[in-house]
Amino acid sequence: MSRPMKIEPVVRVVDVYPYRRRRNGTEFLVCRRASHEQFAGQWRMIAGKIERGETAWQAGLRELQEETQYVPLHYWTIPSLNLLYQWHRDRVNLIPAFAAEVDKDPVLNHEHNAFQWLPAEEAAAHLTWPEQRRLLLLAAQMLSEGVPAQLVIPRREVLATLRGRAAA
Numbered sequence: 001m002s003r004p005m006k007i008e009p010v011v012r013v014v015d016v017y018p019y020r021r022r023r024n025g026t027e028f029l030v031c032r033r034a035s036h037e038q039f040a041g042q043w044r045m046i047a048g049k050i051e052r053g054e055t056a057w058q059a060g061l062r063e064l065q066e067e068t069q070y071v072p073l074h075y076w077t078i079p080s081l082n083l084l085y086q087w088h089r090d091r092v093n094l095i096p097a098f099a100a101e102v103d104k105d106p107v108l109n110h111e112h113n114a115f116q117w118l119p120a121e122e123a124a125a126h127l128t129w130p131e132q133r134r135l136l137l138l139a140a141q142m143l144s145e146g147v148p149a150q151l152v153i154p155r156r157e158v159l160a161t162l163r164g165r166a167a168a
Helices: 056-068 120-126 130-145 155-167
Strands: 013-022 025-033 046-049 074-086 091-101 112-119
Touching: 013 056, 013 130, 025 056, 025 120, 025 130, 046 056, 056 074, 056 091, 056 155, 074 130, 074 155, 091 130, 112 120, 120 130
Parallel strands: 013 091
Antiparallel strands: 013 025, 013 046, 025 112, 074 091
16 A cells, blocks of 8 residues: 655745725735736735845845835734645645734835735735735734734844845
8 A cells, every 4th residue: 555645845936915004094015916927916925035144034025125125114923824825736735824923015126016004904805825814814803912922023034134234
């Protein structure tokens, strides 16, 4: 009798949920994918692949800056993962998620052709994937209850990472 193959989970991509605080509440950024990109026409948060030598949080920061030109005011880990099984690769993706507070509109790169700032429930409704909706709502809940300090990536680490990228 043959033994079933074991599926090894992989951490290869990250999700980032940008938000801004307004007098009337917190708004989340959703960006529409350009027609020539994967997930064309879908409203999404920021996402991308982890490059060799990067940690997951550094990849999220890089993707945020590449896709929006943001340097976040606050950057923190959402204490849950986006789980995705890809049947065509027989692969389980464990996708770390981060939230990033920003204070202006994004400067979108070629991957996106539009953006919207929306309250959490409305932003989540724009997202296609259930796990991404869940994580956005979890981020909103944590913002209303208070983000534990141990989840916050220190600003000096964020700035050092961005300076290191700029020098490379």
